[in-house]
Amino acid sequence: GAVVSQHPSWVICKSGTSVKIECRSLDFQATTMFWYRQFPKQSLMLMATSNEGSKATYEQGVEKDKFLINHASLTLSTLTVTSAHPEDSSFYICSAGDTRTPASTDTQYFGPGTRLTVL
Amino acid sequence: AQKITQTQPGMFVQEKEAVTLDCTYDTSDPSYGLFWYKQPSSGEMIFLIYQGSYDQQNATEGRYSLNFQKARKSANLVISASQLGDSAMYFCAMREGGGRGSTLGRLYFGRGTQLTVWP
Numbered sequence: 712g713a714v715v716s717q718h719p720s721w722v723i724c725k726s727g728t729s730v731k732i733e734c735r736s737l738d739f740q741a742t743t744m745f746w747y748r749q750f751p752k753q754s755l756m757l758m759a760t761s762n763e764g765s766k767a768t769y770e771q772g773v774e775k776d777k778f779l780i781n782h783a784s785l786t787l788s789t790l791t792v793t794s795a796h797p798e799d800s801s802f803y804i805c806s807a808g809d810t811r812t813p814a815s816t817d818t819q820y821f822g823p824g825t826r827l828t829v830l
Numbered sequence: 831a832q833k834i835t836q837t838q839p840g841m842f843v844q845e846k847e848a849v850t851l852d853c854t855y856d857t858s859d860p861s862y863g864l865f866w867y868k869q870p871s872s873g874e875m876i877f878l879i880y881q882g883s884y885d886q887q888n889a890t891e892g893r894y895s896l897n898f899q900k901a902r903k904s905a906n907l908v909i910s911a912s913q914l915g916d917s918a919m920y921f922c923a924m925r926e927g928g929g930r931g932s933t934l935g936r937l938y939f940g941r942g943t944q945l946t947v948w949p
Contacts, residue, residue, distance in 0.1 A: 745936060745937070749873075753941070753942075754921065754939045754940065754941045754942055755875075755921070755937075755939045757936055757937070760936060802873055804873070804875065806875070806937075818865070818877050818880055819865075819877075819937060820877060821867070821874065821875035821876075821877075822874075823872070823873065823874045824873040824874060824875075826873070
């Protein structure tokens with residue numbers, strides 16, 4: 712299957728600082744990537760849809776100015792948590808789809824996730 | 831209304847036995863895709879199986895099979911011959927619209943079922 716990487720895998724930062732998380736599709740091009748947030752023992756919640764070359768589409772209730780998304784190339788999307796606070800501590804996970812073939816199942820492949828802890 | 835419902839917070843099964851994880855969905859779109867993902871304690875989301883709404887046969891992938899009952903809007907995952915390594919959180923997800931090879935759409939996730947396999 713297609714491979715999606717995320718960096719860093721975990722990060723600890725002080726309150727008020729900004730943190731950038733990278734999501735890369737390693738062996739395919741992804742025009743669309745998705746960013747999810749997951750709290751412990753809970754489901755994945757979609758934060759935003761990242762489209763290459765255009766502005767991201769944010770879900771209702773997600774602060775655009777706090778969670779900056781940039782999808783500058785077909786293999787890289789970044790999520791920047793600005794002025795992070797302890798309540799932003801969570802597991803952030805991205806996904807990208809491999810639509811190289813017409814018979815694709817449109818499966819979204821997920822990155823390994825980034826665990827953010829804000830002190 | 832919830833688009834994906836997983837009613838089993840936790841399931842226990844003995845090694846080598848089969849287990850069924852329940853999933854029901856709600857959509858008015860005639861075209862949709864159903865997915866199952868496995869999330870071990872490491873956090874990565876592992877794609878298991880896909881079922882398209884127009885697929886005539888139930889999907890199978892090795893020890894995984896999807897019991898697709900369209901009229902009942904259910905897409906239960908059956909794991910045969912359970913292994914200790916199957917212990918993980920399992921998520922059912924749905925994508926509305928499109929079809930094979932179409933543009934990616936967001937996934938709606940259920941709350942997940944924690945499966946524990948005991949020796």
